[in-house]
Amino acid sequence: MSAVDRRSVLGGSASLVAASLLWSDIARGAAAVPPAASLRLLTRVCDLVIPRTSAPGAVDAKVPGFVALALKHGLEGTLGPKALGAPVGNDYLGWLGSALGKDFMAQPPRVQTARLTQIDAAAYAPNAAPSPWRTLKALILIGYFTSEAGATKALRYVPLPGRFDPDLQLKPGTKSISNDWTAVDFG
Amino acid sequence: MSATFDVIVVGSGITGGWAAKELTEAGLKVLMIERGRKIEHSVDYETELKNPWDMPFRGFGDAELYAREYAVQMRNRHFNEFSQSHFVNDAQNPYSVEDGTDFSWFRSYQLGGRSLTWGRQSYRWSDYDFGANKADGYGTDWPIRYADLAPWYDKVESFIGVSGAKEGIATLPDGQFQPPMALNVVEAFAREKIRAKWPDRVITIGRTANLTEAKDGRAPCQNRNICMRGCSFGAYFSTQSSTLPAAQKTGNLTLLTDSLVEQVDYDPASKRVTGVRVLNTKTGARNTHTAKVVFLNAGSFNSVHLLLRSRSEAFPHGLANSSGVLGTHIMDHASTLSVAALIPGFEAHTTFGNRPTGVFMPRFRNLDKKDGDFTRGYSFQGGALQSGWTAAKRMAGIGADFKRKATEIGPWRMVLVGFAESLPRASNRLTLDPVKTDAHGAPLLRIAFAHGENEHKALADAKAEATKMMEAIGGHVMFGFDEPGQGGSAIHEMGGARMGHDPATSVLDKYSRAHDVPNLFVTDGAQMASSATQNPSLTYMALTARACDHAVGLLKSGAV
Numbered sequence: 001m002s003a004v005d006r007r008s009v010l011g012g013s014a015s016l017v018a019a020s021l022l023w024s025d026i027a028r029g030a031a032a033v034p035p036a037a038s039l040r041l042l043t044r045v046c047d048l049v050i051p052r053t054s055a056p057g058a059v060d061a062k063v064p065g066f067v068a069l070a071l072k073h074g075l076e077g078t079l080g081p082k083a084l085g086a087p088v089g090n091d092y093l094g095w096l097g098s099a100l101g102k103d104f105m106a107q108p109p110r111v112q113t114a115r116l117t118q119i120d121a122a123a124y125a126p127n128a129a130p131s132p133w134r135t136l137k138a139l140i141l142i143g144y145f146t147s148e149a150g151a152t153k154a155l156r157y158v159p160l161p162g163r164f165d166p167d168l169q170l171k172p173g174t175k176s177i178s179n180d181w182t183a184v185d186f187g
Numbered sequence: 188m189s190a191t192f193d194v195i196v197v198g199s200g201i202t203g204g205w206a207a208k209e210l211t212e213a214g215l216k217v218l219m220i221e222r223g224r225k226i227e228h229s230v231d232y233e234t235e236l237k238n239p240w241d242m243p244f245r246g247f248g249d250a251e252l253y254a255r256e257y258a259v260q261m262r263n264r265h266f267n268e269f270s271q272s273h274f275v276n277d278a279q280n281p282y283s284v285e286d287g288t289d290f291s292w293f294r295s296y297q298l299g300g301r302s303l304t305w306g307r308q309s310y311r312w313s314d315y316d317f318g319a320n321k322a323d324g325y326g327t328d329w330p331i332r333y334a335d336l337a338p339w340y341d342k343v344e345s346f347i348g349v350s351g352a353k354e355g356i357a358t359l360p361d362g363q364f365q366p367p368m369a370l371n372v373v374e375a376f377a378r379e380k381i382r383a384k385w386p387d388r389v390i391t392i393g394r395t396a397n398l399t400e401a402k403d404g405r406a407p408c409q410n411r412n413i414c415m416r417g418c419s420f421g422a423y424f425s426t427q428s429s430t431l432p433a434a435q436k437t438g439n440l441t442l443l444t445d446s447l448v449e450q451v452d453y454d455p456a457s458k459r460v461t462g463v464r465v466l467n468t469k470t471g472a473r474n475t476h477t478a479k480v481v482f483l484n485a486g487s488f489n490s491v492h493l494l495l496r497s498r499s500e501a502f503p504h505g506l507a508n509s510s511g512v513l514g515t516h517i518m519d520h521a522s523t524l525s526v527a528a529l530i531p532g533f534e535a536h537t538t539f540g541n542r543p544t545g546v547f548m549p550r551f552r553n554l555d556k557k558d559g560d561f562t563r564g565y566s567f568q569g570g571a572l573q574s575g576w577t578a579a580k581r582m583a584g585i586g587a588d589f590k591r592k593a594t595e596i597g598p599w600r601m602v603l604v605g606f607a608e609s610l611p612r613a614s615n616r617l618t619l620d621p622v623k624t625d626a627h628g629a630p631l632l633r634i635a636f637a638h639g640e641n642e643h644k645a646l647a648d649a650k651a652e653a654t655k656m657m658e659a660i661g662g663h664v665m666f667g668f669d670e671p672g673q674g675g676s677a678i679h680e681m682g683g684a685r686m687g688h689d690p691a692t693s694v695l696d697k698y699s700r701a702h703d704v705p706n707l708f709v710t711d712g713a714q715m716a717s718s719a720t721q722n723p724s725l726t727y728m729a730l731t732a733r734a735c736d737h738a739v740g741l742l743k744s745g746a747v
Contacts, residue, residue: 049585050593057590066245074250116585124583138580141593145576146245148238154594155576159238161410164540167372174537176575176596179239181412181541183575185264187597 034068038093041105042067045096048109048116049140056149058140063150066143067136068093075142076135085130095132151178192218192441192478193742195463197448197493200300201724202711202731203484204430205343209735210482211439215742218441218476219434220465222485223296225444226303228427232417234269242268263293263678265304270415273297273304283620285635290674292488292634298444299426300486304415306678307396307423307543308568309349310721311340311360315554319608320717323562326516326611327687329716330697333360339729346433347424347728348402350544351394359391359549359721365399367392368408372536373571373599374546380660387551388656393544393568396424396725405429412541423543445469448493449629451481453704455501459747460707466627480706480738480747484731487712488517491617491683492632494694494709507684507701513694514617517634517682518609518718521642521671525605526653528662530571533599537573545570548603550720552648561644563608566720567653571601601662605649606677607642609718617683636674646671679723681712699734706747710734 034042043064050058058064070076071092077083079090087095097104100115107115123131144150151157155178176183193215196206207219225231239246248268253261260266260274275294284290295301314333320326337360344363352367370378370392378390397408405421405428414423421428434440443465450464452475462477483490491514497506505513545568552564574597582592615637619630650669657664674680687693690702699714701707710731712723719726741747 050590051587053587053590055590070244073244073252074254075244075247077250079251079254113586120583120585124581134580141576141579142245142247145593146239146247148240151239154590157238158539159236159411161540164369164410164538164542166369166375166538168537168539170535170537170596174596175594176573177539178576179541180575182570182572183597184577186572186600186602187574187577 034071034093038097039064039068041097041100042093044105044112045100045116045136046140046143048113049137050144050150055154058144058150061144061147061149063140063143063147066147067139070139070143076138078135078139083135085132085135087132092132092136096136099133145178190462190477190479192216192476194218194480194482194738195220195476195478196482196484197463198300198484198486198489198711199298199426199431199442200295200484200486200711201302201305201426202727203300203482204302204426204434205728205731206482206484206710206735207434207440208430209732210739211434211437213735213739214437214439215739216439216441217434218443218478220446220448220463220476221298221300221442221444222447222468223298223300223444226298226417226427228421228432229417229419232419233272235413235416235419237269244268259291260293262291262676265415266293269413270304273415273417279626281623281625281631283623283631283633285633288634288636288674290634290636292675292680293678294486298442299431302425303417303427305724306722307414308547308722309344309347309351309394309396309725310547310549311362312336312719312721312726313358313360315358315550316717316719316721319563319719320611325562326717327685327689327692330686330688335697336726336729336733339733340725342732343725343728347396347429348398348400348405349394349396349725350399352391354389354391356389356391356549358551358554359547362394364394365402368395368397368399368542368544370546371538371542371571373530373533373601376533377530377571377601377656377660381656384659385551385656388548390546390548393547395544397543398422403429408543410540410542412543414543447627448485449473449496449627451483451493451497451506451707453497453499453501453506455499458704460506460704479742480708482734482738483707483709483713484711487681487683487715488617488632488634490709490711490713492619494684495617495619495632496629502703507694507703507707509703510691510694512613512685512692514683515613515615516611516685516716517615517617517636517680518611518715519636519674519680520609520677520718520720521607521638521646522677523605523646523650523668523671525567525603525646525649525669526657526664526667527600527602528657528664530599530601530657530660530662532661536599537596552645559645559648561641561648563610563641563645564720565605565607565645565649567603567605567649569601569603571599573597573599600665601657601660603653603656605646605653606720607645607649607671608720610639610641611682611685611717612639634674638671638674642671643669679712679718681715681718681723684709684713685716686714687716698737699730700737705741708734708738
């Protein structure tokens with residue numbers, strides 16, 4: 001199996017597992033649960049944004065379920081009547097599906113990565129119009145870095161610092177502290 | 188009929204707790220009445236030890252619920268899923284505003300009130316502040332000066348525990364401090380650079396009611412910076428951690444919670460207040476409690492609201508309002524983010540721990556000479572910080588490399604938030620809404636408030652000077668603002684029952700006692716005649732302790 005194929009299979013199986021877990025994570029109210037196809041797409045996108053590395057990935061951390069819950073409850077202004085860059089009807093997952101193309105899930109990881117990278121680059125280009133992608137990506141980041149896996153394994157989590165050191169040497173590669181609340185608020 | 192209690196204290200927040208402590212320790216029988224629920228220290232801090240992943244919305248909260256039921260409180264930076272139970276439900280606790288007024292009234296109705304959620308910044312006022320009204324003619328002259336309050340500041344700081352650095356600055360008198368928290372490496376650099384260029388501009392560590400040394404069974408601050416969830420260490424001052432246990436220890440305190448004071452009763456024959464009428468919000472039962480003296484500590488606006496509601500034939504426009512100024516001259520600091528700048532040169536430095544305070548730069552404008560095109564001045568609060576994972580929201584990229592970058596500690600930035608003095612104006616006032624009522628049928632409090640031209644000019648100067656200071660330390664200015672946030676956003680709302688010399692132009696005398704009613708005291712922020720540029724809570728506490736001393740003297744001499 002080539003490296004590309006292996007990633008494809010891994011990515012696909014991660015998506016399947018996560019999709020089955022989602023249903024238990026999303027809050028009550030079946031009508032508000034996104035269609036299964038949207039959840040599979042969201043799961044694949046979460047995996048592309050934050051893949052498993054030496055630290056767990058977004059799918060390991062059940063981020064797709066959090067994003068679905070967050071969309072249902074309007075985090076990051078996603079239910080706001082006038083949110084900047086909001087898609088029609090605040091249908092973020094519908095917008096994502098359209099933006100990535102109907103055949104996205106059938107594409108190999110290389111193509112999927114290229115398509116999402118293109119959307120991402122456009123959303124972050126200088127003077128770009130507000131894009132729903134930035135909102136979705138923000139929810140993915142929140143979901144990941146506030147999960148136990150993301151907060152404690154990808155970052156450092158220090159619930160009881162016990163002291164304040166005002167000046168320490170910062171060595172390259174030092175991970176930030178996930179519960180540095182000032183940084184969370186103003187970062 | 189003899190009174191049941193010596194003193195009734197309405198409210199259990201920062202000043203109510205102080206009144207209860209001082210009066211019970213003097214041997215008086217005190218009834219403290221709190222409208223909200225009981226929150227027991229440590230036991231009831233339900234989210235204190237929760238991790239983000241333990242919370243349904245990871246600490247950020249249910250935005251849909253917030254929009255529906257916490258539409259005002261959600262604007263508070265410190266309101267989140269961890270702290271939301273320490274703030275009021277706006278849908279259940281409405282207020283009204285006059286046309287053109289945009290005012291956020293942040294409230295905490297519970298035992299301890301806003302002492303559980305306050306910012307803990309604790310600064311003395313100076314005679315530049317107490318003399319300001321007399322000097323420029325805005326408002327009425329304070330009947331006290333710094334010397335009147337200095338010993339009470341000493342008493343309060345010594346009891347609550349304030350950490351801070353002595354600086355010898357005339358506008359910001361030093362106090363009885365615990366050892367200061369440390370400036371971080373960038374703040375220390377900025378302090379030296381700025382002071383070298385402008386000797387009258389001093390960056391000092393925020394003087395905060397967080398302990399740096401153990402005290403009276405309370406542990407020092409653990410640098411978590413999650414104070415507003417409640418702190419089982421008792422490391423920050425709150426009613427629960429500090430004044431309530433002291434009052435309870437005397438055996439002289441009776442505490443009622445879930446009890447809303449609807450009216451203060453006035454006897455026109457004796458020209459005294461006789462007690463209060465209370466609604467039990469759980470059972471709906473109504474009772475009257477009597478006392479020789481009543482202290483109002485319900486919070487600035489709620490104390491005024493209660494006086495306005497306590498109308499009678501003798502006082503048709505509100506209790507103790509023969510002057511007609513009750514409700515007028517309310518204030519709230521005009522604040523905004525004056526500058527945010529990237530500070531290069533410290534890429535190899537970082538910090539550890541969540542320090543629960545920032546830095547403070549006291550007022551330097553219009554002191555001994557007029558050097559601004561406005562009257563009075565502004566202070567700065569802020570600090571230097573490095574970004575964390577939330578900065579990745581602004582970062583392009585996906586995949587493993589993006590994930591790695593998102594975990595890195597970001598560049599240093601410094602922010603300065605200007606707090607301009609809010610001038611006392613008659614047009615900024617509280618009234619009873621003529622139409623709207625609350626769930627119990629009482630008229631809503633109606634707020635009319637706007638920042639004036641002077642505040643706008645001060646914040647324009649603050650932005651310009653903050654920019655110069657950041658440039659002087661080598662910073663790259665990113666942005667800054669000179670428009671004040673909406674009224675209430677500083678959470679320093681005060682005034683409405685101002686202290687003054689003249690009963691014709693003020694509500695309270697120099698001991699926080701109503702000119703019109705010799706056994707009625709108002710010792711929360713309602714008594715303020717001006718706003719200064721510092722956080723006001725320490726001054727409220729000192730004024731309360733001083734008023735209690737006076738009330739005790741009156742009671743013991745039989746004068747009331």
